[in-house]
Amino acid sequence: MEDHAKLRQTERKLIFDLVKRQKELLGQSLADLNNLLYLHKSISLLSLDHIKSMLVEKLPHILSIRYFTLFLYDDSRKILELACHNHARIPNDLSLHINDSGIMKDAISRGGYILVHDFVQSKYFKGKKNPQFKNNFFVCIPLMIQNEIVGAINLNDNEKGNFSVGDLDYVLNVADFLAMSISNATNFDKVKTLSITDGLTGLNNHQEMQRVLKAEFMRARRYQSPFSIVMVDLDHFKDVNDTYGHQKGDEILMTIAEILKKACRANDLAARYGGEEFILLLPEAKMQGARIIAERIREEASRLEFSHEGKSFKLTLSCGVAELDRETMKNHTEFLNVADKALYQAKRGGRNQTVCGPVDDDH
Amino acid sequence: MTINAELFSRYRGIPCLPLKMASLLDDIESLSAMDYDILEIIKFDVSLACNVLREANLPLYGYSGKISSMTQASGLLGPGAIKNIIVSAPIYERYSQENHETDGRVLGSFWRHSAAMAALAGKMAQCLGEPEVDDFFTAGLVHDLGKIACAFEAKPVLQSFIRSAKENGTTIWDAESEEFGCTLGDLGGMIAEAWNFPEPLVEAVRQTGRQALPETKSRLTLVVELAKTAALELGYGDGIELPQGLDKSRILKALEVDPARFEGKIPGFKETADQAVAIAMD
Numbered sequence: 010m011e012d013h014a015k016l017r018q019t020e021r022k023l024i025f026d027l028v029k030r031q032k033e034l035l036g037q038s039l040a041d042l043n044n045l046l047y048l049h050k051s052i053s054l055l056s057l058d059h060i061k062s063m064l065v066e067k068l069p070h071i072l073s074i075r076y077f078t079l080f081l082y083d084d085s086r087k088i089l090e091l092a093c094h095n096h097a098r099i100p101n102d103l104s105l106h107i108n109d110s111g112i113m114k115d116a117i118s119r120g121g122y123i124l125v126h127d128f129v130q131s132k133y134f135k136g137k138k139n140p141q142f143k144n145n146f147f148v149c150i151p152l153m154i155q156n157e158i159v160g161a162i163n164l165n166d167n168e169k170g171n172f173s174v175g176d177l178d179y180v181l182n183v184a185d186f187l188a189m190s191i192s193n194a195t196n197f198d199k200v201k202t203l204s205i206t207d208g209l210t211g212l213n214n215h216q217e218m219q220r221v222l223k224a225e226f227m228r229a230r231r232y233q234s235p236f237s238i239v240m241v242d243l244d245h246f247k248d249v250n251d252t253y254g255h256q257k258g259d260e261i262l263m264t265i266a267e268i269l270k271k272a273c274r275a276n277d278l279a280a281r282y283g284g285e286e287f288i289l290l291l292p293e294a295k296m297q298g299a300r301i302i303a304e305r306i307r308e309e310a311s312r313l314e315f316s317h318e319g320k321s322f323k324l325t326l327s328c329g330v331a332e333l334d335r336e337t338m339k340n341h342t343e344f345l346n347v348a349d350k351a352l353y354q355a356k357r358g359g360r361n362q363t364v365c366g367p368v369d370d371d372h
Numbered sequence: 373m374t375i376n377a378e379l380f381s382r383y384r385g386i387p388c389l390p391l392k393m394a395s396l397l398d399d400i401e402s403l404s405a406m407d408y409d410i411l412e413i414i415k416f417d418v419s420l421a422c423n424v425l426r427e428a429n430l431p432l433y434g435y436s437g438k439i440s441s442m443t444q445a446s447g448l449l450g451p452g453a454i455k456n457i458i459v460s461a462p463i464y465e466r467y468s469q470e471n472h473e474t475d476g477r478v479l480g481s482f483w484r485h486s487a488a489m490a491a492l493a494g495k496m497a498q499c500l501g502e503p504e505v506d507d508f509f510t511a512g513l514v515h516d517l518g519k520i521a522c523a524f525e526a527k528p529v530l531q532s533f534i535r536s537a538k539e540n541g542t543t544i545w546d547a548e549s550e551e552f553g554c555t556l557g558d559l560g561g562m563i564a565e566a567w568n569f570p571e572p573l574v575e576a577v578r579q580t581g582r583q584a585l586p587e588t589k590s591r592l593t594l595v596v597e598l599a600k601t602a603a604l605e606l607g608y609g610d611g612i613e614l615p616q617g618l619d620k621s622r623i624l625k626a627l628e629v630d631p632a633r634f635e636g637k638i639p640g641f642k643e644t645a646d647q648a649v650a651i652a653m654d
Binding site: 013017023028030031034035038174175 | 391393394459
């Protein structure tokens with residue numbers, strides 16, 4: 010019985026110690042889980058800019074590290090662009106070729122983390138140590154969605170002075186969340202841009218133009234500010250397509266789109282209206298200013314020389330300009346009609362010219 | 373005396389032995405959640421193996437009833453999840469006042485026996501050219517699920533089985549059947565089924581040791597039974613020391629194994645079992 014009591018006592022102590030260790034490990038897991046959930050809620054955003062500012066604010070606390078940099082990776086150009094960081098001396102617009110960062114290059118090409126316990130002794134050290142760093146470890150983790158690399162995150166320094174396997178496990182879980190959020194926000198941006206962009210010319214599409222026209226029309230009426238539009242149509246474009254082919258036609262449309270983009274001021278909007286027709290929305294522009302812009306576009310287009318199978322040819326365009334008149338134009342459709350009629354007049358008048366509306370219906 | 377079937381249908385897992393847990397906690401603190409070496413430190417532990425298999429066969433992961441080996445389970449769950457299973461495993465207090473009848477010696481024998489059985493069944497499957505050696509290994513490891521669960525959850529029932537078999541000079545299997553109408557194999561099968569183990573594994577747990585024609589049993593079950601005869605011969609029995617009623621020659625015949633050739637391999641089997649037991653009881 011005495012032996013049994015002794016065994017019981019010894020085992021009780023062992024179990025007590027084991028349960029204590031299990032509790033510590035479980036407690037750490039719960040704390041990590043809480044942090045992970047908190048981060049997940051904080052960065053479940055659709056705007057990459059919002060995600061970046063959240064990360065600058067929260068990531069060091071969540072990962073218990075002092076410094077981090079997060080780069081986004083463009084695989085087509087092999088460029089790493091600094092998305093966010095909390096270093097004092099790194100420029101925000103830092104952009105690196107992948108070959109310029111050995112550690113990120115290795116992490117990205119291997120598709121796995123790199124943990125260096127003594128950076129100075131590692132092959133990645135280039136002879137200059139960041140004076141801010143108090144510890145020697147360096148961690149680089151590629152941010153991956155399935156097998157696609159979206160970026161890389163670098164971590165330096167923490168309170169305890171080293172980076173354990175437990176720390177690494179946790180950071181790898183966080184990295185999965187980061188990769189997913191960043192990828193979602195980037196894709197959302199792409200989809201948003203695609204939904205308002207004309208696929209051929211890169212200008213805004215008709216739908217987006219209608220939305221902006223409506224909003225600017227309301228704004229200009231409310232604040233009694235000037236607002237003009239220019240409708241642009243390529244002359245005899247059907248003949249160009251028939252003679253030189255649709256591929257050449259597309260090339261011309263893209264060239265004209267570039268001229269329109271260049272003509273736009275900060276708040277102007279150039280859009281493809283449909284076919285070979287374009288439109289410029291010029292908030293805060295009066296008729297005179299709009300006419301100057303239209304003429305500049307027309308003249309530049311008329312100077313262009315295109316070639317096809319060794320033969321060169323030229324092209325002209327016509328413009329119809331309208332300025333918002335609060336008295337006569339009750340909605341944006343009426344405003345658009347005025348520019349459309351002016352454009353029609355320019356065509357009837359012999360093309361390669363700019364006509365300002367309103368024009369008399371009889372013409 | 374009856375087995376509370378409902379209790380076992382909701383049975384959540386076998387607790388860990390304290391000494392094993394001590395070495396496991398030492399090990400996992402230095403292992404990353406991506407380190408598949410974690411499988412090496414738990415592969416001979418019947419309690420953790422059952423918990424890992426139960427987790428991997430949850431419908432959540434999409435492979436319910438399909439994960440039949442520890443290798444498959446670790447591939448599916450990942451080392452991180454296995455680490456969590458270890459950290460959250462209950463620890464059994466062998467010498468508490470209420471447990472004093474099931475002493476450490478008996479449970480230690482069960483663990484040793486399971487480890488040796490895993491190693492032997494795996495090795496024999498390999499010698500027989502079986503394609504899924506890991507399945508045999510796992511079946512050997514968990515074949516006594518019913519008996520071990522009973523030792524933890526219904527000690528008086530197990531003691532009654534043992535007493536009855538000893539008094540009547542029968543096999544433990546006969547004692548179980550006669551006294552309760554079901555066997556510890558049936559109990560293990562019920563638990564394995566509730567844990568969504570694959571059907572062949574459930575069958576091996578249910579049938580190992582059952583008094584039936586070897587020809588009616590699966591190869592998985594027969595290899596586990598053959599491993600059991602070897603384990604007993606090599607001194608790695610389950611500690612209960614009752615006749616198992618296994619007919620080695622009939623099992624060998626059913627497996628189409630030449631008895632002389634089998635006997636020639638016994639030293640190799642011994643080495644395998646010794647190593648497994650050393651790791652399991654580390």
